[in-house]
Amino acid sequence: MISTKWAKQIKSLQLKKYRKAEQQFIVEGEKAVLEVLASGWQVPALFATERFLQQHPTAIQAAQLVQPCSPDDLVKVGTFNSNDAALAVVAIPSWPAFQTTPGQWTLVLDSINDPGNLGTIIRVADWYGIQQILCSADTADCYNPKVIAAAKGSFLRVKxxxxxxxEVLTRTHLPVYGAYLGGENVHQLALSEPGGFIVLGNEANGISQQVGQCISRKITIPAFGDAESLNVGIAAAVISDNLKRLSTLS
Structure with missing residues (x-):
């Protein structure tokens, strides 16, 4: 059973202001919890079913507090509709200050509001070896439970x-590519160098005017059908795939 104190703590961590105050967030589900336990990140508390505890006796040693509970307990305090494995309370890590790396790509998110989209983009970045994402202040919180669920463990590897x-984009000497409905065909780009920034805009309004002034090259994914637009997570994958491919050829 999960104590009243911890139940309140877990519930509070579903809200951004409490995550910020406590510098903690929650991870739910067997695979994601196992990844975080193996990551070296600090895990102040782990709540898990007897099955999970019996199957993973070594992994659970990474948690400071381990408490058995039922699947119903996990569902009551968490955000999943079903969870027969575990829930971890995890400390938010401190990253070094952002620095550009020549030859590497950085995704830039301008007001991405949907947590599911952000989680998908984090997973895309991890797939393509993109290790850093720059976010505007009003982009969804990366420790939102919906973001963590959609990222599928990739939040551990992408900063x-x-x-x-x-401020960041006006100081860089690297190319800044912006995703627009009109621009250079991403399939046929000639890259000036193998790396830079890839800017993706808000789901409804695209790249803001202020950020748009920092774009050095507008790019687009050519359409072959009649769809009005692409989901930003899908667009991130298509653009990342093409630019990574082209950068290996340049």
């Missing part, structure tokens, strides 16, 4: 920095 985007 997100919430910064003033124009």
């Amino acid at each position: 997100l920095h919430y910064l003033n985007l124009p």
Whole structure:
């Protein structure tokens, strides 16, 4: 059983202001919890079913507190509709200050509001070996439970920095590519160098005017049908795939 104190703590961590105050967040589900236990990140508390505890006796040693509970307990305090494994309370890590790396790509998110989209983009970045994402202050919180669920463990390997985007982009000497409905065909780009920034805009409004002033090259994914637009997570994957491919050829 999960104590009243911990139940309140877990519930509070579903809100951004308490995550920020406590510097903690929650991870749910067997696979994601196992990944975080193996990551070296600090895990102040682990709540898990007897089955999970018996199957993973070595992994659970990474948690400071381990408490058995039922699947119903996990569902009551968490965000999943079903969870027969575990829930971990995890300390938010401190990343080094953002620095650009020549030859590497960085995704830049300008007001991405949907947590599911952000989680998908984090997973895409991890797939393509993109290790850093720059986010505007109003982009969804990367420790939102919906983001963590959608990222599928990739949040452990991709560093997100919430910064003033124009300030960062106006100082860089690397190319800044912006995703627009009109621009250079991403399939046929000639890259000036194998790396830079890839800017993706808000789901409804695209790249803001202020950030748009920092774009050095507008790019687009050519359409072959009649769809009005692509989901930003899908667009992130298509653009990342093409730019990574092209950068290996340049």
